[in-house]
Amino acid sequence: MAQAMASRRGDRRRALILEAAIAVFMEEGYAGASMDRVVQRAGGSKTTLYRYFPSKADLFAAIIETLVAQMTAPIDHRAVSASGGLAATLTAFARTYLDVLLEPRSLALYRMVMGEGARFPDLGGVFFQQGPGRVATQLADYLRHYELGRATAPVELLAREFLSLVRADLHLRALLGVEIAGAEARSKAVSRAVTLFIAQYPCQE
Amino acid sequence: MAQAMASRRGDRRRALILEAAIAVFMEEGYAGASMDRVVQRAGGSKTTLYRYFPSKADLFAAIIETLVAQMTAPIDHRAVSASGGLAATLTAFARTYLDVLLEPRSLALYRMVMGEGARFPDLGGVFFQQGPGRVATQLADYLRHYELGRATAPVELLAREFLSLVRADLHLRALLGVEIAGAEARSKAVSRAVTLFIAQYPCQE
DNA sequence: ACTATACTGTACGGTACAGTACCAATACGG
DNA sequence: CCGTATTGGTACTGTACCGTACAGTATAGT
Numbered sequence: 001m002a003q004a005m006a007s008r009r010g011d012r013r014r015a016l017i018l019e020a021a022i023a024v025f026m027e028e029g030y031a032g033a034s035m036d037r038v039v040q041r042a043g044g045s046k047t048t049l050y051r052y053f054p055s056k057a058d059l060f061a062a063i064i065e066t067l068v069a070q071m072t073a074p075i076d077h078r079a080v081s082a083s084g085g086l087a088a089t090l091t092a093f094a095r096t097y098l099d100v101l102l103e104p105r106s107l108a109l110y111r112m113v114m115g116e117g118a119r120f121p122d123l124g125g126v127f128f129q130q131g132p133g134r135v136a137t138q139l140a141d142y143l144r145h146y147e148l149g150r151a152t153a154p155v156e157l158l159a160r161e162f163l164s165l166v167r168a169d170l171h172l173r174a175l176l177g178v179e180i181a182g183a184e185a186r187s188k189a190v191s192r193a194v195t196l197f198i199a200q201y202p203c204q205e
Numbered sequence: 206m207a208q209a210m211a212s213r214r215g216d217r218r219r220a221l222i223l224e225a226a227i228a229v230f231m232e233e234g235y236a237g238a239s240m241d242r243v244v245q246r247a248g249g250s251k252t253t254l255y256r257y258f259p260s261k262a263d264l265f266a267a268i269i270e271t272l273v274a275q276m277t278a279p280i281d282h283r284a285v286s287a288s289g290g291l292a293a294t295l296t297a298f299a300r301t302y303l304d305v306l307l308e309p310r311s312l313a314l315y316r317m318v319m320g321e322g323a324r325f326p327d328l329g330g331v332f333f334q335q336g337p338g339r340v341a342t343q344l345a346d347y348l349r350h351y352e353l354g355r356a357t358a359p360v361e362l363l364a365r366e367f368l369s370l371v372r373a374d375l376h377l378r379a380l381l382g383v384e385i386a387g388a389e390a391r392s393k394a395v396s397r398a399v400t401l402f403i404a405q406y407p408c409q410e
Numbered sequence: 411a412c413t414a415t416a417c418t419g420t421a422c423g424g425t426a427c428a429g430t431a432c433c434a435a436t437a438c439g440g
Numbered sequence: 441c442c443g444t445a446t447t448g449g450t451a452c453t454g455t456a457c458c459g460t461a462c463a464g465t466a467t468a469g470t
Contacts, residue, residue: 013416029320031236034457045418050459110381115234115320117382124382132377153397160374161397168369172337176315177322177329192358192366199405218447239427250448251429261428 014052017042021053022063026108030060030116060116064123067109068131074100075135086146087194093142094166094190097135101167102174102181110175136160152200165193219257222247226258227268231313235265235321265321269328272314273335279305280340291351292399298347299371299395302340306372307379307386315380341365357405370398 020042025033035056039046053059078096083089100106109127117124139159143151151158168189170181181189225247230238240261244251258264283301288294305311314332322329344364348356356363373394375386386394 027323029236029323031234032324035459036457045420046459047419047461048417051416054459056458111319114316114380114382118232118234119237121382128378128381128383132374136374157397161370161401164369164373165366169337169341169365173333175319176333177319177326178333192362196366196401196405200401240429241427250450252431252449253447255429256446259429 013044013048017044017049017052018059018062018066021059022066022105025060025063025112026105030112030119035059057120060112060120064109064113064127067105068127071100071103071106071109072131072134075138087198089142089146090162090194090197091190093139094162094193095186097163098166098170098186098190101171102186107174107180132163136163139163158197162193162197165196166190168193218249218253222249222254222257223264223267223271226264227272227310230265230268230317231310235317235324240264262325265317265325269314269318269332272310273332276305276308276311276314277336277339280343292403294347294351295367295399295402296395298344299367299398300391302368303371303375303391303395306376307391312379312385337368341368344368363402367398367402370401371395373398 017038021033021038024038024041027033028037035046035049038059039049042049049059053062075096078093084092113124113127136156136159139162140155143155143158166189170185170189174180222243226238226243229243229246232238233242240251240254243264244254247254254264258267280301283298289297318329318332341361341364344367345360348360348363371394375390375394379385
């Protein structure tokens with residue numbers, strides 16, 4: 001079919017442009033990124049860019065959507081294969097979460113959503129619900145199944161607290177451009193978070 | 206003296222311009238804020254603006270400096286007057302910290318530093334050291350004096366963990382534009398942080 | 411080979427912005 | 441009341457950018 005073929009070719013061009021745009025927007029931010037630079041990087045022409053993305057705002061929306069999907073994918077995958085004790089599961093989950101969070105793409109995504117929240121209302125809400133919020137919900141679901149009786153607070157709250165502990169100041173430092181924590185610092189943050197989280201339960205046993 | 210008088214008058218104009226610039230930069234961000242809008246809001250002329258701030262980057266640096274100073278002031282003050290038990294002190298300190306962190310000015314400051322970190326290297330480092338880093342150091346100093354024997358980890362680490370717990374996801378949600386936590390949510394976050402922090406110590410006693 | 415569709419290259423309109431030049435007005439000190 | 445420093449107003453330069461127009465080229469199915 002002609003249409004199917006065209007669509008496949010079009011999809012490829014679209015994906016190439018989008019990938020180039022992600023790179024440019026990551027480096028320069030929304031305001032700093034120019035459509036001409038995207039074209040230059042993608043290697044096509046301005047006309048084609050505007051065929052797939054009618055405006056800079058549309059391109060930005062597509063970028064955010066793509067990055068969110070890329071970011072949540074590994075965590076979705078990890079959440080399913082949860083087996084073993086509580087500490088081991090929490091450790092594995094937290095490490096995956098932290099690794100994803102500190103990727104350059106994730107950091108750029110957070111920065112863009114924060115910076116352009118004013119010009120794109122609802123963006124922050126959608127992002128939070130579909131990104132960090134969903135991760136917390138997944139962890140809460142696991143906690144709900146694992147331990148019913150001895151919960152000291154609602155599982156949603158417990159999940160959010162644990163994830164905050166995992167982020168610690170590593171996320172903030174990375175976002176501020178101070179430093180991106182290395183492997184040892186991440187391991188330490190995760191183990192401390194698990195320790196503190198488990199310590200909240202009554203001491204017996 | 207003529208010079209002293211002139212200097213005083215100049216300082217006032219400078220302060221007025223700076224205040225207007227803070228408002229504009231808070232609303233529009235660095236890239237979105239225009240020097241013309243600053244002039245329009247400050248009510249002077251472009252010439253005067255450029256007399257005090259030779260470039261947009263200089264104006265931005267002055268804004269950051271001012272906001273950091275305004276942000277850390279209340280916490281510096283609070284840190285000195287620490288008296289009472291551990292839980293009470295932690296609660297008071299945390300509440301002050303959280304209130305400051307969720308002020309619109311602080312949120313805008315964080316956003317600006319994060320967003321323009323690429324274009325202004327060292328900015329993130331200086332900000333972190335002088336802002337959040339100093340708060341953590343103050344808390345660590347208090348913890349060091351308060352309890353020597355039964356520490357489970359270095360006080361610097363304990364302080365950072367506690368502050369992370371206080372921030373929880375309230376800071377992130379505010380930065381993303383989801384919502385700014387109200388008084389009840391703040392109280393709850395603080396009390397949960399204190400509870401979890403104290404629970405890490407051995408149960409005896 | 412023919413045709414529809416996708417693509418390239420580039421020039422252009424309109425706009426916005428950083429920073430400067432220049433002159434008039436005003437405030438302040440002696 | 442005069443002279444000096446500071447300020448106001450504004451027009452201007454150069455540049456960068458978003459988005460469009462248009463004329464031509466490659467690709468793929470029939």
